[in-house]
Structure formats: structure tokens, C-alpha cells
Amino acid sequence: MSGGAGTTAAPILEVRGLGKSYGSVIALDDISTSVGAGEVLCVLGDNGAGKSTLLKVLAGVHPHSTGELLLDGRAIRFTGPRQALDAGIATVYQDLAVVPLMPVWRNFFLGAELTAGVGPFARLRAREMRAITHEQLHRMGIDLRDVDQPIGTLSGGERQSVAIARAIYFGARVVILDEPTSALGVKQAGVVLRYVAHARDTGLGVVFVTHNPHHAYPVGDRFLVLNRGASLGEYDRTGISVDELTRLMAGGAELESLARELERD
Secondary structure: OEEOOOOOOOEEEEEEEEEEEEOOEEEEEEEEEEEEOOOEEEEEOOOOOOHHHHHHHHOOOOOOOEEEEEEOOEEOOOOOHHHHHHOOEEEEOOOOOOOOOOEHHHHHOOOOOOEEOOHHHOEEOHHHHHHHHHHHHHHOOOOOOOOOOEHHHOOHHHHHHHHHHHHHHOOOOEEEEEOOOOOOOHHHHHHHHHHHHHHHHOOOEEEEEEOOHHHHOOOOOEEEEEEOOEEEEEEEHHHOOHHHHHHHHOOHHHHHHHHHHHOOO
8 A cells, every 4th residue: 555656766775575573473574665865764653563673674683584675676685784784774773882981083983993004003093083073974964063072972863963974974875763763852853853854865765763753754755654563554755644644653543443432421
């Protein structure tokens, strides 16, 4: 089931009839969707809907059980997160892997530090990494006073934005965002949404995983709604309103029935 005309962008990442089982437990069943360059696919659903499982398949954490996962139109089966990352699929998890007391620039290059020399004589190219970090954040519209400040002093929205900028710098083609606004207030959620839009406008494909339709709707091009591992439909932005999306996620008919049941005599 789909609403609207759909996207014209050639898919970078696509799933067709995807399924994932853990023994006898079916976590995902017959999921089909895609994301192309310069678009935002929002994956919505309540707790237990299958959002995290789909994310982990796309990120290479878990292999799929049935169906197809395609990268640039060719079937692929990721053997781990490193293979997905090498293919340009970067995942920014809700619990960001940062070292709070280390400077922003050290976290930006964490695990990918620039060095000069070899062996015991190797040294960090600190000045270069500071300059690159500042430049990349500035390109994203992130204006930090000092990239030497501990990343733990940044707001939640700013830390998410640094993670997005890092993914772009290290060559991501698709960025998967795991509930990036869930623990944030309205203002900080707005900060993240602006950077999601910026990433989209630079030509990245974005998979925005969230349970909040009001955060998804302003930036989403298409909306995949999951419930108990199954798809309730994929909708183009022109084919569904935020109120309809909210009602669909909330199980509208069931809630209306419950409301009538709970009414006073």
C-alpha cells in the first residue's frame, strides 16, 4: 500500500520482501522499501514494531533471513558493520559512542586519527585534525566556539549533529539515524532536524528511525510505518498528513473503539 507518486531517485539501498527471524520468532516479515541520494526515508513505529531490527539489518549488525538487500541495485549480504560502513552506510546510534571528556576534534576522528611517522615515533596531526573538524562542522552550519572543548559539554542536539558531520566527512552515502530526537526537547530536536535536512540537501540518503511522527514529518520524503514486524504501508509526503500518520501509528480504529468503550454512561 502506498500513497503519492513516490520518489524518482535511484535507490542506493533497497530491501525487497525482507524478513528476519530469531529461531521461531519473526521480527520482520516481507518489508520492502528504499532510500536514494538526497532523500529522507522515515521508519516509524511504536516499541516492538521492528524499527531496531530493520536498522540492524541495514547497518550490517544482523544478516537478513529472507528477501533481498540491495546496494546500488545489486544483492548483498553484509557480514558485519565494518562491511556496511565500507560500503558507505553509516549508522548514528541513539547512545552515541563518544568519550565525553575528550575534545570535539578527538571524538570527530575517534578510531580514524591522522598520524605522522611510524611505530613508536608516530604522532597525532592534531593541528590538521582541529582544522578539518572546524571546517566540516562549519559546512554543516554548526558554529562551535572551540573544537577543543569536551564533547560532553555540548547539548544532545549538537552531539548528534557532530556525529552526522563525521559520517559525511568519512564518505557516507547513506546515514541511518537511530531515534536521534527521542531524548531531546523541542528546541534541541529542531537543531537535529535542521542538520538532517542539510545532510539531505548535500546529496546523502537518510534513514530516520523514530517513533515521533511530528519529528519525522517536517523532513521526511517517504514514511514506512511498521507494526509488530510488518509494514502498514509506505507513504509519500504528498499522500498523507501528519495527523493521518499519527493516527495510523497509534492504531486509529482500535483507539476509537477503546475510547467508545471507556466513555461514561
